Amino acid sequence: MTNTLDERRNQLVDQIMSGRTLPPSVEHAMRTVARDQFLPGLDPARAYVDEAVSIKENPNGPLPLSLASVPSIVAMMLTQLGAQPGDRVLEIGAGTGYNAALLAEIVGPDGAVTTVDIDSDVALHARQALNGAGYERVTVIERDGLKGAQEHAPYNRMIATVGLWDIPGAWWDQLADGGRLVLPLRWRGQTRSVALTRRGDTLVSDGMELCGFVPVIGQDGERSAELLGGQARLHYDQDQPVDAALLEGVFGTPVSEVWADVRVGGEEPFDGMWLRTTVRDDTVCRLEVTAEAMDAGVRRPAIPVRTPALVVGGSLAYMILTRENADAQRPWRMGAAGYGPDGAEVANRLAAHIEAWASARTAVPALTIRPAAGLSEWEAEGHVISKAESVLVLDI
DSSP, X not given: OHHHHHHHHHHHHHHHHTTSOOOHHHHHHHHHSOGGGGSTTSOGGGGGSSSOEEEEOOTTSSSOSEEEOOHHHHXXXXXXXXXXXXOEEEEEOOTTSHHHHHHHHHHOTTSEEEEEESOHHHHHHHHHXXXXXXXXXXXXXXXXXXXXXXXXXXXXXXXXOSBBSSOOHHHHTTEEEEEEEEEEEEETTEEEEEEEEEETTEEEEEXXXXXXXXXXXXXXXXXXXEEGGGTEEEEEETTXXXXXXXXXXXXXXXXXEEEEEEEEOTTOOOHHHHHHHTTTOTTXXXXXXXXXXXXXXXXXXXXXXXXXXXXXXXXXXXXXXXXXOTTSSSOEEEEEEEESTTHHHHHHHHHHHHHHHHTTTTOOOEEEEEESTTOXXXXXXXXXXXXXXXXXXXXX
């Protein structure tokens, strides 16, 4: 059985490396740490499938309280982090303890890894799993991760394995100048694993990757509004002037379809359009539409559970697709469906964003972040998004 699991672990790493290059330290850690030891009760073979595993369900919501992340996402974020032997690392979100074990392998005996989790059951599970796998040197703390772990600061690497809407002020006091922070950061309804380096009082990004994570407990910057009697839902940030009352009955108005001169292949990602649009437009939100709504006649969004939408007053527009030529390399044409009194105008606006993205599909915006406090003399160059404790500036 041990040899079989070793083979499965190496096959999983081989699979991950078929799609991306891993630093030798990350590859070694993933081939060394036995993920199955951190997932008791699960068929050990399933530990080496590239999928997330729920470890604690949430009785009050659809998302679990804690997940063992998809291994390829784990590898991607560790690559972004760039931890080195001897580094001091803080992890927010202990999960199963597996990621902390990988970090311990990477930083070695001269480094230090501290992992924090707000949930007592999750923290206990991580502690026991780490001990059982031989990683007693990892420090596990039961605490609100938004507070960090000042007693072991400063850290030259920090990583969050839970979704963040904002960067807590306490983290600024714990990340060393020149240190690196990787976190799943959420704005305008989409989440990116953002790699940031601290330069004085500014965090500067050098990479963003699409991801999805269970949200951290204690941040409440995103709002939602039910439309069409709950058959559709709009998600938006607290700084956006969305008035749900103005959108009541919006799907009862005629739809306006506007088609961009842009096409994509069946496996070609187009989330970059969503990201790019947030650099220029403050009306970007996330729309989810149920099968019941589509059965009732609502135009099918590009991805029903998570499609970018623009909301202006009592009108909205969202991304749609149509298949024009099944034999073409890029058979799907991108467009926008608009509803409301200004639906056609908003749809044209979204179509223009699609065409702007298509001119440079792989371009990644520059992101800088500063604490919200003391910004009166800062002249930001780019598009500003204000959050409770930090200010994001995007440019492209």
